[in-house]
Amino acid sequence: MAEPLLSVKGLAKRFGGVNATSDLHLDVMPGEIHAVIGPNGAGKTTLIAQLSGMLKPDQGTIVFDGADITRLSAAARSKRGLARSFQVTSVFRDFTATDNVVLSIQAHSGHSFRFWQPVRKETELYDAARRVLDQVGLKDRAGELAGVLSHGEQRRLEIAMALATGPKLLLLDEPLAGMGPEDSARMARFLGTLKGRYTILLIEHDMDVVFALADRITVLDYGQAIASGTPEEIHADPEVRRAYLGEDSLDEEGGATGC
């Protein structure tokens, strides 16, 4: 069996009295889409925050691509190939869509202590940005300020910025959050096109999408992994049904729980 790309051991994080993450173990294998599901407040976003380096865990280790990254900064992790998207859209609102993506690419093509040459002249940055925008279907909106894009478009930009860093592992925090049916379907289709090309840790409340895309699923509850396995195993796990999925929602295949 191959080495996991990401290996989390004994991770713990407390907020006052709340165990947001508690003794969490998790492996993500290269090439898989590993979904993490769980009810609101289960600690999914907190997990992503610790994996991406924006939050320091109280305990535990995170090994990524063979190296212990537990103590690395968010920027350093990004350099090593870890990219995240945000549940609450986090883009550069006063930058154009293109410049949002350009920044991501710029961060991964040498340092930016370049004080004199206009960025505009670095055509390869802009060509690369256009390709990424095209991929997420934002080519026609490239020149718009991110802040005036529709919610669905901003969500796609959010993913584009993560993709543009050329990641080895994508951490996607509810890519469908707050989307209407049309945008959701579109995003789900897009995520489908990433399958097999990227290793993804996917957090998502939409069970249709999760069960359609995931190779493996881990269920979080109160910061702990209460189950982990293939979609079929999770589907059949009685504890999972009790804790999260709800007895009924799965019987009729596709009870999408919103968020």
Add this chain to the structure above:
Amino acid sequence: MNLRAHATPRSLFTFAVLALCALMPFIAPAIGQDYYVDVFIRIMIWAIAAVSLNLILGYGGMVSFGHAMFLGLGAYTVGILSYYEIYSAFIQWPLALLIGAVVSLGVGAICLRTKGVYFIMITLAFAQMIYFLGVSADEYGSDDGLIIDERSQLGGVLDLDDGLTFYYVVFAFLLLSLFIVKRLVNARFGMVIKGIRSNEDRMQAIGFPTYRYKLACFVIAGVLGTLAGILFANFEKFISPDMMYWTRSGEMIFMVVLGGMGSLFGPVSGAVVYLFLSEFLSNITEQWHIIFGPFLILVVIFARGGIDGLLGGKRRHHG
């Protein structure tokens, strides 16, 4: 210098202000108001200071309330060296800029560990520390300051004691600092600085170690601010702690906000309007601050982009 293919209100205004600066030594005597030359030198020096502050405050979103410390460092280096009869600009200026760089590196390294209100307070605290250093420097006149006998000597290249020469040296430095800032903010470095203002968390998430870029920005702004201080000491032929009192930092923030944060020329417009208004109002009444205060508040509330905003400039990054 911002004048491109077509004239907008904004570019016309920029051109008009710069033309006024360029021609003032001839306009002033012609209209019988010779003292305008001095008024404009003062405006241009403040404008350089405001342009440098705009780099961190306007583009970088770091609200430094201590920028006057760099004016002080520049001025005091020139003043103290003259006190020991070292007048050569080739010693004074590099040394002043070096001190500005070292101090901004140290102060920035500490202050930039904090954010928001803490950053404002701690930059203010550092500036006040340096202010009190000046106050307690008995050897250099403490509160009363120090008179400088001669302007910096450029070894026969230029004679700064010649009024016209000095005027155009200041003007050239203003153009130079505008040019430097323009190149910086359009380069990769500027993208990073503006990105940090916009959303620092996201910058880190996409791979930028933001701290070191902010620090570099703080140092560049500090060095440019020190340059303004060097010119100040030479202009006034006098230094005193007053030029680094906290209200000076506040005035610079007003100039930047008034002119339009994060616009290249905004701080120059801000300096012009601020200094003219304060001159004009203080002629009318002693209590000019009472009129000036509310005016500034109105600008902040109703003219978000400052003068630059009113002229149709917008903070937009084309794709």
